[in-house]
Amino acid sequence: SATTPTSGRPGPEIPQPGTPLLRLIELRKSFGATAVLRGVSLDVAENEVIALIGASGSGKSTLLRAVNLLEPIDDGQILLDGADISDPRVDANAVRAGIGVVFQHFNLFPHLSVLDNLSLAARHVHGWSRSAAERRSRELLEQVGLLEKEREFPDRLSGGQQQRVALARAIVTEPRLLLLDEITSALDPELVGEVLALVRRLAHTGTTILMATHEMSFARDVADRVAFLDGGVVAELGPAAQVLGAPQHVRTREFLARIS
Ligand code: ADP
Numbered sequence: 089s090a091t092t093p094t095s096g097r098p099g100p101e102i103p104q105p106g107t108p109l110l111r112l113i114e115l116r117k118s119f120g121a122t123a124v125l126r127g128v129s130l131d132v133a134e135n136e137v138i139a140l141i142g143a144s145g146s147g148k149s150t151l152l153r154a155v156n157l158l159e160p161i162d163d164g165q166i167l168l169d170g171a172d173i174s175d176p177r178v179d180a181n182a183v184r185a186g187i188g189v190v191f192q193h194f195n196l197f198p199h200l201s202v203l204d205n206l207s208l209a210a211r212h213v214h215g216w217s218r219s220a221a222e223r224r225s226r227e228l229l230e231q232v233g234l235l236e237k238e239r240e241f242p243d244r245l246s247g248g249q250q251q252r253v254a255l256a257r258a259i260v261t262e263p264r265l266l267l268l269d270e271i272t273s274a275l276d277p278e279l280v281g282e283v284l285a286l287v288r289r290l291a292h293t294g295t296t297i298l299m300a301t302h303e304m305s306f307a308r309d310v311a312d313r314v315a316f317l318d319g320g321v322v323a324e325l326g327p328a329a330q331v332l333g334a335p336q337h338v339r340t341r342e343f344l345a346r347i348s
């Protein structure tokens with residue numbers, strides 16, 4: 089049955105029903121004397137969208153980089169699908185291959201066409217054939233409205249188009265988890281909408297997303313829950329409408345008043 093693991097092997101590797109897809113347990117991270125993460129705990133359920141909000145410098149990017157194993161943590165645990173990916177013995181590249189990431193600044197390969205940007209990891213990390221990788225890449229380019237750009241190089245695209253390509257690239261191999269770090273903050277205002285619309289569509293198709301954002305109306309609209317990072321911890325966590333509309337903590341209220 090669905091509640092019985094298929095393997096008899098005991099231990100934390102076997103996800104139990106209801107286990108969060110991602111569990112952050114008491115994460116700690118300092119840079120020199122600066123303690124940035126001081127015991128961050130957060131569970132992200134499968135299919136859930138969580139918006140990470142907080143002041144500039146509150147550690148949102150550090151947290152997302154830690155989850156993608158780009159930033160070694162000092163203490164705590166990161167469980168992905170029940171497996172401890174913060175264990176130094178894990179194969180970081182294998183873990184990253186199952187996580188889609190889009191950062192604030194465009195991270196397309198400038199010397200590769202749009203189509204090659206999308207299909208590269210599928211072919212060389214996941215071992216897909218060129219035809220399978222390109223077929224899936226073209227499907228996604230069509231979905232993001234950029235199929236006619238497949239032969240272009242990134243510098244021929246607008247910032248909004250580049251971020252749509254970066255989002256499409258992040259989901260070619262259907263990662264279990266998508267990490268988005270302020271992906272509209274470097275865009276001209278008129279280009280923000282097209283990128284957010286795409287994230288909204290991904291959210292509605294059941295993609296599990298942990299996203300740092302400063303777009304509060306977007307967070308309210310798309311996120312299931314909002315986590316407010318302050319003082320190195322998740323200072324407030326709850327349904328998006330509640331945290332953004334009727335925050336419980338004075339620090340959250342101050343933050344929201346400051347940015348609105
Ligand atoms: P946010 O994304 O919320 O703006 P960051 O995670 O980028 O915050 O940064 C949190 C704090 O950690 C900041 O004080 C920043 O200066 C510091 N920091 C981030 N990365 C490094 C690094 N590689 N070396 C030293 N300090 C860093």
Ligand code: MG
Pocket residue numbers: 148149150269270300
């Ligand atoms: Mg940041």
